[in-house]
Amino acid sequence: MGEVATHAWGRIDEDGNVFVRTADGERQIGQWKAGSPEEGLAMYSRRYDGLATEVMLLEKRLEGGSVSPDDASKAVDTVRQQITDAQALGDLDSLSVRLDALTPAIDKAREERKAERAAKTAEAEVAKNRIVTEAEKIAESTDWKNGADRLRELLEEWKALPRLSKSADDALWHRFSSARTTHTRRRKAHFGEVAVAREGAQRTKEKLIVEAEALSSSTEWGPTAGKYRDLMTQWKKAGSAPRNVEDKLWKKFRAAQDVFFQARDEVNTALDAEYAVNADKKLEILVDAEKLLPVTDPEAARKAWHDIADRWEAAGKVPRDRMGELEARIRTVEDAVRVAGEKKWKSTDPEKSARADDMIGKLQRAIDEVQAKLVKAEAAKDAKKMKDLQADLDSKQAFLDMAKKAQADFS
Incomplete structure (x- = not known):
């Protein structure tokens, strides 16, 4: 090859040997026989551009914090080795200088990372102590559902926190784990007792259902209603049966009561219809009775009252929803007659x-x-x-x- 090509940072001689200049002098980096010398210079220049790009990217990653100090240090060593043995034309020394300039930045980043880890470790220690303290309180509580849920939440919080030193982390974990175990053990014991109590309640309620069903056909309305009230009191005192049977038991117990009370209501409805006539009679009696008010002649009022009282009793029962009104009105007349008589007696004693x-x-x-x-x-x-x-x-x-x-x- 007779042509000789030159470059700002090297050359290609007449034999195709490629040289680069550095601070240490000129060194051969290869041979070019695949084309013109200018094409060879361009190819070796592009290799340099690739190295320069790697250095630039490393600078930006370190500046942006997207690479760890350790990874950055390894990358610097790798690129430095590539520059040392580079088969490229360019200012290789300046790239080395730029790599050297990254060392303080890497050291600074390493210190910042160290300080950040120390701060996070301190925060994690505070958080884990808080978690352990709360877990130990839950372990002694009786809030079984919310306590179990909260312990699961605390476990997830623990997992998300960084580890402390082995001794500190192990000690706190032991306390946290013990609190969870204690709560679980107490919770199981509690629900075991609840299960026993619920089974006892089931047996009691089954007996009450038998009694309720036996009473359902009774026509002794007053006494039987009282017995049902007693059964209801016992039902409440028995506590809850297992959840899968509690509703079924209650429906059977309630059904037995409904049979009785429905029959009683039907009878009372029939009686109310029959007693409606009696209420009309008593309204007529009230007209005569209330004529005595106000009482001006106690003796005459007393004699008239005896006849009214006999008529009132003979009129019979009235519907329950009218009883209060009618009784109140007749009692008003009775009281007025009695008071007038007493006053008259006192004045003539x-x-x-x-x-x-x-x-x-x-x-x-x-x-x-x-x-x-x-x-x-x-x-x-x-x-x-x-x-x-x-x-x-x-x-x-x-x-x-x-x-x-x-x-x-x-x-």
């Missing part, structure tokens, strides 16, 4: 009237005696005695006035 007369007589005689003594004291001009006698006289006079008023009430 001969014994009380006699006591009042006797009291008036005694007071009058006592007043006369005091007045006689007062006349003598005035004659003797005994001021002190006059004052005492006058006070005594005023007191006795006041009692006399009261006794006369009471006597007037009996007249």
Whole structure:
């Protein structure tokens, strides 16, 4: 090959040998005989561009934090080796300088990563201590459903956290695992007791159903209704049966009651229809009874009331929904007649009237005696005695006035 081609960073001689210049001097990097020297220079230049691109990408990845310090260091060593043995034309020394410049950046990134890991480890330690503390509280609680759910959530939180030092992580994990085991053991024991209690409740309720069904055909409405109330009280006290049978048991128990109460309601409905006529009779009686109000003649009202009461009793029962209204109205009349009679008796009680007369007589005689003594004291001009006698006289006079008023009430 007779042509010789030159490049800013190397050349191709007449034998096709390719050389590159570096700070250490010129070295042969290959031979070119596949085409013109210019084509050879272009190919070796493109190899350099590839190396330069790798260096640039490494710089950007390190700057952007998309590569770890360790991976970046390995990449630098790899590219450096490629540059050292490169069969490329270009400023290889500048690429080495750029790689050298990455070392401080890698060291800085390594320190930042280290500090970041330390911070995350510290946060993880706080978080794991919090998880363990909460788990230990749950282990002693009786909130079985929410407790189990929360422990599962705490386990997922634990898994998402980074590990601590082996000793610290193992110690916290042991506490966390023990808390979960304790809660699970206590939870199983609790539900074991619940299962036993539910089975006992099932047996009790099955017996109550037998009793309820035996009563369902009874026509002793009042006593049987009371027995059903007692059975319901026992049912509630029995507690819950297993979930898969509780609803079935309740439906059977309720069905037995429904048979009885439906039959009772049908009878009562029929009676209410029959008693409706009685209610109309009692409304007519109430018209006569309420004419006695207000009571002005207690004795006449008392005599009339006896006849009304007999008619009322003879009228018979009324529908249940009318009973309260009718009874309240007749009781109003009865109470008015009774109160008027009692008031009349009190005002004409001969014994009380006699006591009042006797009291008036005694007071009058006592007043006369005091007045006689007062006349003598005035004659003797005994001021002190006059004052005492006058006070005594005023007191006795006041009692006399009261006794006369009471006597007037009996007249």
